[in-house]
Amino acid sequence: MYAIEVDNVTKIYGKGDTAVTAISQASFQVRPGELVAILGPSGSGKTTLLTAIGLINEPTHGRIIVDGVTVADDGWVPGLDLKRIRREKLGFIFQAHNLIPFLTALENVMVALEINKFPSGEAKGRAEQLLKSLNLGHRLGSYPMALSGGEAQRVAIARALANKPRVILADEPTAALDTENGKNVMALLKSLAVENHSAILVVTHDHRMVEGFDRIFEVRDGSIIRETCGAG
């Protein structure tokens, strides 16, 4: 079974004269354990595609299946609890890591677990273990302001992973990082895909990072124009 199936998906913003086709008949699949890039210039539709798969941005046409659940079929499938599916199956990593500034690294990860009704006695241990596995054991009590860009991004990754999502969606996760930290984050994503058997879809226009991916989809003007295999 695929982790993500995108079948003939189109997204049109607005109506009539002002309508913008952001995605045009895109189709692809991602298997569990694969690390896949969506590469393209600004305005090509990458974020629109990612947020449609992330159940945040309703596609106009076509089908999206996430971990076996058909979530969109010419619009959201009626009767689904999208928030719950998002919480249970998806993890998000963004360029602006969106850590909560008045919570420590540990608390930022615990919040994600508690939202998912993880018993609070166990949330702390799990959050600690995750942060330690990302080499942040010495930063548990640090506030986001005191973290380097690479450290903050790893806290954000720990938070996205907290619930062991089947699918991880990342929007420009390396753009704000220097080359070395960017490479570390890519290596981390790669090992997560393999070890957790998660499907990881990364939007990027960072050509420095493409060699780490299993496959790369190039997007122009809302269409996938090419698929290549990376060296990942």
Ligand SMILES: Nc1ncnc2c1ncn2[C@@H]1O[C@H](COP(=O)(O)OP(=O)(O)OP(=O)(O)O)[C@@H](O)[C@H]1O
């Ligand atoms: N809410 C919206 N309303 C109308 N048009 C939109 C909206 N969001 C995006 N668009 C348009 O859809 C197209 C694709 O935008 P999108 O943000 O998906 O591209 P992108 O490849 O992610 O760009 P970037 O790399 O700059 O983030 C662009 O023409 C954009 O102007």
